[in-house]
Amino acid sequence: MQFSGTDDYVATEDLRIAVNAAIRLERPLLVKGEPGTGKTELARQVARGLDLPMLEWSVKSTTKAQQGLYEYDAVSRLRDSQLGDPRVSDVSNYIRKGKLWEAFEAEGRVVLLIDEIDKADIEFPNDLLQELDRMEFFVYETGETVRARQRPIVIITSNNEKELPDAFLRRCFFHYISFPDQETLARIVDVHFPGIKPRLLNAALTQFFEIRETPGLRKRPSTSEVLDWLKLLLAEDLEAEDLSRDPKTALPRLHGALLKNEQDVQLFERLAFMARGRQ
Template sequence: MSFQGTENYIATRALQVAVNAAVTLQKPLLIKGEPGTGKTLLAYEVAAALGKSLFTWNVKSTTTAQQGLYEYDAVARLRDSQLGDGNINDIEHYIKKGKLWEAFDSEEQVVLLIDEIDKADIEFPNDLLNELDKMEFYCYELKRTIKAKHRPIIIITSNNEKELPDAFLRRCFFHYISFPDRETMKQIVDVHYPDLEEKLITNSMSIFYGIRDIKALKKKPSTSELIDWIKLLLVGKVSADLLEDFQRNTEIPPFIGALLKNEQDSGLYEALRNKTKRPY
């Protein structure tokens, strides 16, 4: 089996190659790219395309590597011992399996998504080196080694908020999802809105890429935000001709808040529109 994208996910040839290479090499696939370029969604679509279950580990700033393995609730065991609960001798009763353990325990190969790994502490990736290499870890409370029954397909996403350690990078296959060009973006829009008028797609994308071309923007609008904006245009019954009129004059296109997410960018765009007035 190989990944070639799905009906709901347009994967470039380079991305298809990256996914299949990582699967072949049995290495984690490290995916970087702008927010909104489909990094997280990729894991869902890979799982769907290959017919495998998906385990998702959402990383936060407070997440530790240990939580992905397991957590031992010593407080609950102490409380039960004071109350005379009969389960205190069953240590496994007080162990909560993490996503890595669950993926290792699966009877079939699964896809494991470690989402936004760069949100955690800098030592987080280093703390997973042995587990990702050997596909096993030791549970001290149970005095046994937990080994993967089937090596999971691991997809790791990063928004590049901080540099990842070299030792961790060496163990991954890396791919950067470049922002879609107009042709690829049109294919993505067609997936979400297959019956959309061609002229509306052209005009909305023209405005969208025009905004992205503004160099001083603090946050450039993403693919997902374009999809949201088009939905609002349809709900608001904004025609392709009306969008064309907005391109010609100084008025701000409707629902621009779907694309520009802070006052600095909104003010900059409005100032540029006023400065570059076009005649009818």
């Protein structure tokens, strides 16, 4: 089982090596990187490239590890018992399976995405250590042990909002998705917008990287944002010559696709003002 990328996803060599190493080691693949660099999309493309089903567990600040295993609805059972519902005799009627349970009981191998694990409480990763190691867990309400029929390919993403526990990190294969260079980004753009005019692409990416490397920028634009920007440029049927920045503000055309807060917009306005003052 070897992942080599897909027609819709440009996977660099080091990323392909990381995915395949995690599969061979039967370890979760922990993927970090800037928002918008394709961490979540990686799991979807691994599933597509290996022709496997995918399960997605999107983690929020309120998510508990137990929810990935199962949840027992005691309130509904109590209500049904008061109404004389015969279903109360079977406690399994009130157990809702989580994504880990679904992955474990799947007939074949699946890709399980645990997305943005760093959003949850710091104890969340530690609470999953045993289940991810042993590929089994115990259901106290029914007295059964759920074991994985086949070990799923587990891909875990993090935006580095908080540090993950060392015990958890030891059990993962780690990969950091670096921001692509201009050549790799051009390949990514070609996947989404085949046939884009080379001069327009070169001018747009040159300007994009100039903006991205501007000192003092609070939020640097990501891959997903440059794709949005290019989509707008193509929709407006603009040429390379049309990408000149506004001399009064130093802002690029359709800058709302790239700059996502007022502080960064004001930064470019200040830079334009200082440039005019030096003239």
